[in-house]
Amino acid sequence: xxxxxxxxxxxxxxxxxxxxxxxxxxxxxxxxxxxxxxxxxxxxxxxxxxxxxxxxxxxxxxxxxxxxxxxxxxxxxxxxxxxxxxxxxxxxxxxxxxxxxxxxxxxxxxxxxxxxxxxxxxxxxxxxxxxxxxxxxxxxxxxxxxxxxxxxxxxxxxxxxxxxxxxxxxxxxxxxxxxxxxxxxxxxxxxxxxxxxxxxxxxxxxxxxxxxxxxxxxxxxxxxxxxxxxxxxxxxxxxxxxxxxxxxxxxxx
Amino acid sequence: xxxxxxxxxxxxxxxxxxxxxxxxxxxxxxxxxxxxxxxxxxxxxxxxxxxxxxxxxxxxxxxxxxxxxxxxxxxxxxxxxxxxxxxxxxxxxxxxxxxxxxxxxxxxxxxxxxxxxxxxxxxxxxxxxxxxxxxxxxxxxxxxxxxxxxxxxxxxxxxxxxxxxxxxxxxxxxxxxxxxxxxxxxxxxxxxxxxxxxxxxxxxxxxxxxxxxxxxxxxxxxxxxxxxxxxxxxxxxxxxxxxxxxxxxxxxx
Numbered sequence: 001x002x003x004x005x006x007x008x009x010x011x012x013x014x015x016x017x018x019x020x021x022x023x024x025x026x027x028x029x030x031x032x033x034x035x036x037x038x039x040x041x042x043x044x045x046x047x048x049x050x051x052x053x054x055x056x057x058x059x060x061x062x063x064x065x066x067x068x069x070x071x072x073x074x075x076x077x078x079x080x081x082x083x084x085x086x087x088x089x090x091x092x093x094x095x096x097x098x099x100x101x102x103x104x105x106x107x108x109x110x111x112x113x114x115x116x117x118x119x120x121x122x123x124x125x126x127x128x129x130x131x132x133x134x135x136x137x138x139x140x141x142x143x144x145x146x147x148x149x150x151x152x153x154x155x156x157x158x159x160x161x162x163x164x165x166x167x168x169x170x171x172x173x174x175x176x177x178x179x180x181x182x183x184x185x186x187x188x189x190x191x192x193x194x195x196x197x198x199x200x201x202x203x204x205x206x207x208x209x210x211x212x213x214x215x216x217x218x219x220x221x222x223x224x225x226x227x228x229x230x231x232x233x234x235x236x237x238x239x240x241x242x243x244x245x246x247x248x249x250x251x252x253x
Numbered sequence: 254x255x256x257x258x259x260x261x262x263x264x265x266x267x268x269x270x271x272x273x274x275x276x277x278x279x280x281x282x283x284x285x286x287x288x289x290x291x292x293x294x295x296x297x298x299x300x301x302x303x304x305x306x307x308x309x310x311x312x313x314x315x316x317x318x319x320x321x322x323x324x325x326x327x328x329x330x331x332x333x334x335x336x337x338x339x340x341x342x343x344x345x346x347x348x349x350x351x352x353x354x355x356x357x358x359x360x361x362x363x364x365x366x367x368x369x370x371x372x373x374x375x376x377x378x379x380x381x382x383x384x385x386x387x388x389x390x391x392x393x394x395x396x397x398x399x400x401x402x403x404x405x406x407x408x409x410x411x412x413x414x415x416x417x418x419x420x421x422x423x424x425x426x427x428x429x430x431x432x433x434x435x436x437x438x439x440x441x442x443x444x445x446x447x448x449x450x451x452x453x454x455x456x457x458x459x460x461x462x463x464x465x466x467x468x469x470x471x472x473x474x475x476x477x478x479x480x481x482x483x484x485x486x487x488x489x490x491x492x493x494x495x496x497x498x499x500x501x502x503x504x505x506x
Contacts, residue, residue, distance in 0.1 A: 013305045014317045049302045049360045052266045064267045065402070065446070103423035104357055107302045107364030113355050125402065125446050132413060149318070149378065153486035160385060160478060160487040162422060162501050169415060170356035193318070193378050225413060233406035234413040247500030248415050 003034040004215065007091035009084075011042045011098045011109040018192055018200070019099055019147055025204050026095065026145065029211045038087055042108045048080065049111025051118075055081060065119050072120035084116040093141040093214060094181065096171065099192070100148045103167050113175060122179050132173075133224030135180030141214065142176030144168055144186040145207065152190040164188050169248040173222055182219035221253045229253070256287040257468065260344035262337075264295045264351045264362040271445055271453070272352055272400055278457050279348065279398065282464045291340055295361045301333065302364025304371075308334060318372050325373035337369040346394040346467060347434065349424065352445070353401045356420050366428060375432050385426075386477030388433030394467065395429030397421055397439040398460065405443040417441050422501040426475055435472035474506045482506070 008026065012019035027037050040047070051068075053059075057076025059067040071077045088094060098105045105113075119125060121136055146168065148155060155164040164186070172183035187210050189195075189203040210217070223229040229240050241250050261279065265272035280290050293300070304321075306312075310329025312320040324330045341347060351358045358366075372378060374389055399421065401408055408417040417439070425436035440463050442448075442456040463470070476482040482493050494503050 012317075013303075014315065016315055017317065043303075043305065049364065050266075050296075051354075051359065052296065062267065062269055064265075064270065101304075102363070102366050102370065103427040104363070106304065107360045107367050110355070110357070110363045111302065111360030114360050117355070151486075153488055156488060158488040158503060160483055160489070160504065162426070162504070166419070166500050167423060170420060174356040174414070230413055233404075235406055235409060235411040236413070244499070246497070247419050247502065249500065250411060251413065251415070 002215070003036065004092035005090060006030050006035050006037045006093045006095060006214075007040070007087045008037060008095045008097060009040045009042065009109065009112060011106050011112075013043050017099075018189075018195065019097065021200075022145065022147070022189065022204070022207060023097055025207060026097070026211055029208045030214075033212060033214075035214075038091070040084060040087065040112070042112060047108055047112060048078075048115070049108045051111065051114040054078070055115060055118075065125060069119035069125065072118055077118065081115050081118065084112065085121055088116070088137060088140075091140060093143065094137070094176070095143045095145060096175075097145040098147075100146050100167070103161065105171070117175070117179060130180070131178050131225060133177060133180065133222070134226065135178065138180030140181045141184055141217075141219070142172070142181035143184045143210075143214070144171055144176075145189075146186055147189045147192040149193040150190065152188075155188075155190060164190075166248050172220055173248070173251060177220075177222045183222065184214075184217050184219055223251055223253050255468070256289065257345035258343060259283050259288050259290045259346045259348060259467075260293070260340045261290060261348045261350060262293045262295065262362065262365060263348075264359050264365075266296050270352075271442070271448065272350065274453075275398065275400070275442065275457070275460060276350055278460060279350070279464055282461045283467075286465060286467075288467075291344070293337060293340065293365070295365055300361055300365060301331075301368070302361045304364065304367040307331070308368060308371075318378060322372035322378065325371055330371065334368050334371065337365065338374055341369070341390060341393075344393060346396065347390070347429070348396045348398060349428075350398040351400075353399050353420070356414065358424070370428070370432060383433070384431050384478060386430060386433065386475070387479065388431065391433030393434045394437055394470075394472070395425070395434035396437045396463075396467070397424055397429075398442075399439055400442045400445040402446040403443065405441075408441070408443060417443075419501050425473055426501070426504060430473075430475045436475065437467075437470050437472055476504055476506050 055078050056071035059070045061067040157163050176183040308331050309324035312323045314320040429436040
């Protein structure tokens with residue numbers, strides 16, 4: 001096993017939370033395996049969550065997206081953004097850890113995504129931009145560690161909230177895989193509102209086992225954009241879906 | 254037709270953007286029909302996007318979610334949050350308008366959701382909390398107006414990004430319907446990166462027609478939690494799905 005460097009991006013407002021305890025367990029487990037870690041604790045850092053012109057330095061384009069790309073090319077993006085970009089480039093694995101709020105990440109972490117994965121780094125507006133299996137973060141692993149107040153059944157395949165896998169598709173496929181990373185199956189700790197001591201211990205145990213197997217975990221088998229599965233309109237070619245697959249599952253080979 | 258009051262929550266960093274033009278068209282169209290509007294322009298308001306203890310005033314509970322509920326009950330939530338809650342209560346329809354960034358809303362709008370729809374107002378941790386078809390905003394209409402840089406095909410049923418309807422499920426079902434609102438089919442303006450004059454005119458025309466029919470538009474037929482379709486674990490009962498439906502579509506009757 002090669003030691004890896006893992007960058008953890010973490011968001012929770014309370015230092016005494018379940019999430020804080022899980023974060024500490026994660027770091028301990030990774031370092032005990034010989035991996036190194038860096039941590040961006042977004043609340044503690046008072047991370048600026050709103051993408052705006054203040055991020056860009058002097059730009060000429062008025063279109064915000066184009067101006068973001070201009071700032072990236074000319075190296076005038078603010079220091080906090082460039083620091084996070086470098087942390088990502090230096091990492092072998094990236095962990096996003098957060099409580100699921102309104103079925104996605106808290107605003108402060110969404111603001112990390114919006115600002116760090118900017119035009120020219122995380123995505124491009126040019127045709128043929130390398131994405132979905134290729135990109136600036138290709139070859140790295142991406143892992144979401146997510147707590148939900150809701151019980152597991154409520155977030156299962158037929159659960160009223162939608163399945164946790166579908167809810168996390170925009171992150172696993174739309175952020176990790178989009179930028180080139182392998183998306184590992186997420187670690188989901190459910191029932192966080194009423195978690196008792198046994199539930200907590202079981203959750204920690206599951207988290208530990210997943211992190212101890214980080215290097216050899218099979219990623220979600222998303223289809224590469226350039227793998228031949230999509231037509232020129234970026235639609236999955238007819239007949240390629242697994243039997244019965246529909247919705248987001250179409251994009252798993 | 255009864256005149257309605259429409260509260261528009263809007264997020265885009267650029268005052269000269271496509272989104273700004275569409276917002277102005279929306280307001281003009283609604284007011285020409287005799288409706289009244291209020292607007293929360295989150296960037297212009299410098300909306301505080303991060304939910305934290307500063308929002309809560311004096312609280313005793315250390316758990317952030319519980320403390321949020323405590324602040325709601327005791328009336329100590331910050332003024333900006335309570336003002337938005339009142340605007341929602343006063344509205345007959347709520348519009349969320351935003352560019353799709355990383356497959357969901359920009360961070361500043363996510364922070365509006367996180368902070369305004371707080372514990373005790375938008376959701377509860379008590380068993381039997383009224384949600385999915387019932388709730389504090391019951392009887393109101395919810396409408397998302399969304400622009401995407403990606404072309405329509407890329408966001409269609411077999412499109413590589415996932416379908417726009419699935420990507421917006423966490424908003425239509427998870428925010429509008431969760432809090433009791435009827436979720437209307439979204440207005441999606443695709444290909445925003447390369448929109449020419451004709452494309453813009455067609456988009457505006459579509460937006461106008463949708464807003465002119467706001468009162469009589471059929472909402473998405475999500476299943477009410479208390480309608481008998483879910484079992485005691487909040488899972489859709491076997492056999493109730495429409496033929497071939499899976500994933501998020503299970504929750505449409």
